[in-house]
Amino acid sequence: MSVDKVLRMGVAGCGRMGQIHINNMLEMRFVSVTAVCSVIKAELDWAIKTIDGVVTFENFDDFIASDRFDAVLIVTPNIFHRDQVIAAMHHRKHVFCEKPIAPDAKSAWDVYYESLKFPDLKVCCGFPRRYVTPYVEAAKKIRNGDIGKVTTLRSQTTDLRMESDYFVDYIKTSGGIFVDCCIHDIDACLYLLGEDKTPATAFSTGTTNAWPVFQQFRDVDDGMGLVTFETGDVIMNVYGSRNNPHGHHTMTEVIGTKGRILINGQPRLIALDISDEKGTRMEAPDTQMTAFGYAFKLEMEAFRDWILYDKEANFNLKDAAKAVSIGAALMDSLDKLNLAKVNIY
Ligand SMILES: NC(=O)c1ccc[n+]([C@@H]2O[C@H](COP(=O)([O-])OP(=O)(O)OC[C@H]3O[C@@H](n4cnc5c(N)ncnc54)[C@H](O)[C@@H]3O)[C@@H](O)[C@H]2O)c1
Incomplete structure (x- = not known):
């Protein structure tokens, strides 16, 4: 066409x-x-x-x-x-x-x-993180071999605690913390890994200290997941929270045989620190839109250029399917409290 x-x-x-x-x-x-x-x-x-x-x-x-x-x-x-x-x-x-x-x-x-x-x-x-500047720069360094062979990836999305009926309704049909929220972390890890490895097993656990009502939806407000791959040489760890008091904090760490990259280690809104009699502090963003809303525009521009000029883009549909497989297996593990197989169809 x-x-x-x-x-x-x-x-x-x-x-x-x-x-x-x-x-x-x-x-x-x-x-x-x-x-x-x-x-x-x-x-x-x-x-x-x-x-x-x-x-x-x-x-x-x-x-x-x-x-x-x-x-x-x-x-x-x-x-x-x-x-x-x-x-x-x-x-x-x-x-x-x-x-x-x-x-x-x-x-x-x-x-x-x-x-x-x-x-x-x-x-x-x-997945906007594929267009967030520190993620893109980290991917370049990893591809360049700067941290050696990647052995461990850990990533989190912690969202600002939101007190509203709308939020509880949203969680009810969201698909669960690993499919709805941590799918961004799973995809970010697959993007940074940059290799077509097949996920094998998933184990997860979680708590509902902040929102006991989530138990009715077989969901949690704090969830931690561990994923292995068929090759047995990489570990993925994702953490999601619906209960962050200080704002939205997306963070990803990649550990390799020769070094480590930490992306967005602190939830910094802008490069500005405030010092007073209480010490020094930074401001945190409230949502991912405040933190990196610009990436939603960049991903759409990349889609445009991919179609109009056949310019290479960071999208990966196979990773998107893998991310759903991993998220679903983590939810399955959470529900049954056991190790789940990651189903690749
Ligand atoms: N990338 C991100 O960080 C991010 C953030 C929020 C939402 N999302 C995704 O965006 C999607 C939409 O979420 P939302 O919060 O905007 O939902 P929403 O409920 O606000 O909007 C849904 C829209 O879909 C339309 N719709 C419903 N059924 C339809 C049908 N059969 N045919 C055509 N249109 C139909 C509705 O009229 C409405 O316009 C979801 O897949 C969600 O996961 C992604």
Whole structure:
């Protein structure tokens, strides 16, 4: 499929994340948002008010069959991702799908294998850390051999504690801490590892000190997971928390035979320290958007350039499928309190 110099984007889903992506794309050169699909009328009204000349759809099947766009951004609830990404490929659209690529391991691999049938299409799952500057620079150093052979990766996402009914409702259908939250850590570790290794086993445990109600959803508010690979030479450790008092703190450490790289060791909002009679302290970001919202724009620009100019991008759909397999196995281990096999389909 050929595209004009300007990438015509259709957006399926126009909620919390969809509107962030649309606002980013409206600021970008060589991208035009030409169609939006949502099942919520107020969101379509927002799209009409916000985007010049946009066409709106309430039905995904009608939307994806439209010839008004060449690439689609899928930013709908996770349960729709598998079928919508596959339908988009069959309609000859390039695809950027929000994480996770699918809600369960089998569906994630369905998407990956289907994508192999469309080598002329660019299909990816967005993980913004692949475009966060310190992560990109760390990956370069690791590829360059600066820390030797990677033996251990540990990564965390700790989110600011949020007191609201909305948050509890969100957790209920989120898929669990390792699939919803730590999937970013799992993908970041796979990105930094940079090798196509097959995950083998997963063990996890967690607590509900802050949110006992999460037990009803078979979830935890603090969770720790350990993953091994078939080659037996790398350990992955992920930690997620919904209960961070001081803000959002994403941190990743990679240990190699010759050294170590620590990414975002402190939750620093900006390069500014405040000193007074209590000592010296820094300000922490409240959410990942404050910490590295710019990466959401960079990943979309990378998607554009991948399609328009065939420029190499950091996306990896196989890693996206592996990340779901690992996240699902960690949830399985949490539920059964045993070592789980990571299912690769
Ligand atoms: N990368 C990140 O850090 C990050 C952060 C937040 C959310 N997300 C992902 O973004 C996606 C959307 O999350 P959200 O918080 O914006 O959800 P949301 O509930 O705010 O929005 C969902 C949108 O999907 C639309 N929708 C629902 N069913 C549909 C259907 N069948 N066909 C077409 N549209 C349909 C709704 O109308 C709505 O516009 C999820 O996959 C989530 O995991 C990613």
